[in-house]
Amino acid sequence: MHLRQPAVAGRFYTDVPADLRAEVESFLKQGAxxxxSALAAGDAAHLAGLMLPHAGHVYSGRVIGATLAHVRLPRTVFLLCPNHTGLGTPLSVWPAGAWQTPLGPVPVDGEMARLLCEADEDFSADVMGHVREHSIEVLLPFYALHAWSPDAAVRATLVMHETSAAVSHDTGHVVGYAGLRIFSC
Structure with a gap:
């Protein structure tokens, strides 16, 4: 099993679990x-995507909290984020396992990742592109606290590309997925 360790915990957000939980819950509570917004007032079932920032929580936390507080996340979410490091393949898909956070592991939908990579040769299972990248990692504490409950089976398929928005249609088409895509700008 692949377990991606935090690369920016303690720098982009606190690495103390109780403090991180309180921080994220505060941002979500402030957002609620x-x-x-007009977006949130509409039918959340028809929401195709969200655009979220991925800076450190001190800079982006309020925006992430305000956005996520007003939407219901589906069971599977595609996180499409830019690659700042240049490591890995152009369309790096975390293949399976989980991403470790100070709040615990965030599972990855390995089957969805496999289908995506099999259906389109531009996508490849690649952990190197994600090892030092922060853009997905800073979103995961919000995702974990907002989307999960003890009986939920929320999973994320993680894709990284310099022009993430350009691959959104492809991810939906390739795997027949009509759910939510979260872009990080």
């Missing part, structure tokens, strides 16, 4: 207190 804001009036729902």
């Amino acid at each position: 207190a804001l009036p729902a």
Whole structure:
């Protein structure tokens, strides 16, 4: 099993579990207190994608919290994020296993990752592209606290590319997925 270790915990967000939980819950609570946007007031079942920032929580936490507080995340979410390091293949898909966070592991839908890589040769199972990259990692504590409950089976397929938005249609087409895609700008 692949277990991706945190690369920026303690720098982009706190690595103390209790403090991280309190921080993320605070951002989500502050976001929930804001009036729902026109996007959130619509039918969340038809939401095709979200755009979220991926800077350190001190800079991006309020925006992430305000956005996620007003949507229901589906069981599988594609996280399409830029590659700042240049490592790995152009369309790097984390193949299976989980991403470790200070709040615990975030499981990856390995079957969905496999189908994506088999259906389109541009996508490849590749851990190197993700090892030092922060863009997905900073979103995961929000994803974990907002999407999970003890009986939920939320999974994420993680894709990284310099022009993430360009591959959104391909991910839906390749795997027949009509759910939510989260882009990180």
